[in-house]
Amino acid sequence: PxxxxxxxxxxxxxxxxxxxxxxxxxxxxxxxxxxxxxxxxxxxxxxxxxxxxxxxxxxxxxxxxxxxxxxxxxxxxxxxxxxxxxxxxxxxxxxxxxxxxxxxxxxxxxxxxxxxxxxxxxxxxxxxxxxxxxxxxxxxxxxxxxxxxxxxxxxxxxxxxxxxxxxxxxxxxxxxxxxxxxxxxxxxxxxxxxxxxxxxxxxxxxxxxxVPLPPLNPHAAWKAQNLREKRREKLMKDLGVKLEVFEGGKERWFGCNRDTPRCFGTIQEGTPQYLLEGRWTPPCCLRGLRETAKHVVGVLESSGVRYWLEGGSLLGALRLGDIIPWDYDVDLGFYREDAGKCRWLREAEEEGGRRGGVEDDEGFVWEKAPQGEGGVYRVYWSRTNRLHVDLWPFYPRDGGVMTRDEWTGHPQDVEFPEIFLRPRIPLPFAGFTAMSPNNPRKFLQLKFGEGAIEKPQYPNP
The missing domain is CATH 3.90.550 (Spore Coat Polysaccharide Biosynthesis Protein SpsA; Chain A)
Structure with missing residues (x-):
């Protein structure tokens, strides 16, 4: 009692x-x-x-x-x-x-x-x-x-x-x-x-x-507010919360940003740790990926580089008009011969990864990956936060087939007919419009097999 x-x-x-x-x-x-x-x-x-x-x-x-x-x-x-x-x-x-x-x-x-x-x-x-x-x-x-x-x-x-x-x-x-x-x-x-x-x-x-709360002096008020914020941050970390959304749409973020490392470590065997814990990509990381993808697409388009949504990013565009909720990067293909049109791709190629990439005017970092990683270029959200967009260089070989000099061994890493890119078409993606192969459904069937769009799967199911 x-x-x-x-x-x-x-x-x-x-x-x-x-x-x-x-x-x-x-x-x-x-x-x-x-x-x-x-x-x-x-x-x-x-x-x-x-x-x-x-x-x-x-x-x-x-x-x-x-x-x-x-x-x-x-x-x-x-x-x-x-x-x-x-x-x-x-x-x-x-x-x-x-x-x-x-x-x-x-x-x-x-x-x-x-x-x-x-x-x-x-x-x-x-x-x-x-x-x-x-x-x-x-x-x-x-x-x-x-x-x-x-x-x-x-x-x-x-x-x-x-x-x-x-x-x-x-x-x-x-x-x-x-x-x-x-x-x-x-x-x-x-x-x-x-x-x-x-x-x-x-x-x-x-x-x-x-009893009434007496007014605090300025220092005590600052101290109390600072402690409240720190306690809330600790609570959200303990509870695994990265975002609060309030009535009316106001947001309060507790995850990563451009000045901090991303929320997850190196991906092992294609499966991020958070998936094994029953979670999807943290919303702060998705925000960073969207921002980076929008920036990269804007740079490529203004430079005249022909690009298209690739792999899981194209899957997300068709399913949701967005990044797949558990994906950890964005994939774009582009014509290798157009690389010279883009200042940042040129400089990344010349720099060769020796200084950790080239930072553009808005703080995004462009880098050419070392040999053995499929010839990919990566654009990072910042030097501190390594959320990134992968740019895969393709070129047409005899017979009108798009190919690459290096492959990663991933099942979706295959050649495809160039006719998919003539013409490219716009698709809504991650809050902006990006270019896509002209028959995205058939393109994805070639890459992933039948039913890939309608039957979502985690990596390594």
Whole structure:
């Protein structure tokens, strides 16, 4: 029986966690007191004068000198339910509010696993809690928030406020892979949404009171904001999230960009590691590939180089008008004799990979691969981020067949009749228009066999 209060989201340099703990703990005079567990990443500094009775402080950071048992909050959560309470919240002083939250969970028949109540300063609330649907897509590394349409019986995936009390069964909290991660409450909402847990706001206008938050000085405000951003970045890394999409289309990215390495390492045997983990190409990497492909196509077209979508990129264009969701590069073929028309292809050929490629005016790096890699040219998103477009040089031999001097041994690496390129046709691809063989379906049948378009396959199925 009972509810354990968890205090987790507070700052060492500015908090009222002692007052919050006193308000709820058994040391208070309230008839609705509860055991309190304060969870901190490191020992609070300066030290805080918590009550000796009814409050347990658990430091998550392990210390070589002490048993790790002392760093495990699970050992101190002995009640059936827990309530995660934000700093500066106060016990209402009457029996009922925590019980209402508990009943919301227990009387739902399993439909509600997380009950939510707001926190307000100074009497009656001047706002209402807003509900959102939250879709977690691990395969695409993405979170998507959408407006509540009112068709789920008052249940939702997330609440638009950080000043809320959450109540759930202790066993449910401890079943989460990151039960004590910050920022609160988003870390709980995201993990709950992935499991399909219902989140319900307590009705009836019931709110927990709170003491006002005094204004922070500029340095403390900067420090708090910086910590919030770092915690959110760490949470998204732990959860495997690269992109948040909010109502209205606003995006927040956590993956790679031009100034950081790509999100995956060297590809082994044609299969990226993320596929083996049940995921597709991270959205930040797809963004980089789209940007690089659009740039390369623009340069080739302005230079008069005849090119076309090749291989998996052509497959993606026909299926989706985009890059295949699990692909890790973009493939273009081009007429080898046109290479001299493009300044960057010429310079890459002359440079021969000795200095790591040639950087163009927009920061993309053009490189001629070493011998033995099929004679390919590569254009990288940047020197740091090696997402790239492969440019395969073909030329017509006797009999009107397009061929190359070097082959990679890939099954799709075959000669084909030049008639496919006379003429080339435009196709939508990755947010722009690129040129394609004139009978792309038949071209792909030649490369991949029957049914390649209609029956998507991972590499090395």
């Amino acid at each position: 009972g509810v354990t209060i968890i205090l987790r989201d507070f700052e060492d340099f500015d908090n009222d966690v002692v007052g919050t703990a006193r308000s709820f703990s058994s040391s208070s005079s309230s008839s609705s007191s509860s055991p309190v567990v304060v969870i901190s990443d490191s020992p609070p500094y300066p030290p805080l004068p918590f009550p000796e009775e009814g409050v347990r402080v658990v430091v998550l950071r392990r210390d070589l000198r002490f048993s790790p048992v002392l760093n495990d909050p699970r050992l101190f959560l002995r009640t059936r339910h827990v309530a995660i309470v934000p700093d500066r919240t106060r016990n209402p002083g009457v029996v009922g509010l925590l019980e209402k939250l508990r009943d919301t969970v227990e009387q739902s028949g399993g439909a509600t696993r997380v009950a939510v109540a707001g926190v307000t300063e100074g009497g009656s609330p001047t706002f209402s809690l807003r509900c959102f649907h939250l879709h977690v897509d691990p395969r695409r590394w993405t979170l998507r928030y959408t407006a509540d349409t009112g068709d789920t019986g008052g249940r939702c995936g997330a609440v638009e406020s950080s000043r809320v009390v959450l109540l759930l069964r202790t066993r449910d909290l401890l079943s989460l892979p990151f039960p004590f991660s910050r920022p609160f409450p988003d870390a709980i909402f995201i993990q709950a949404a992935l499991r399909g847990w219902g989140v319900q706001i307590l009705g009836g206008g019931d709110y927990f009171p709170a």
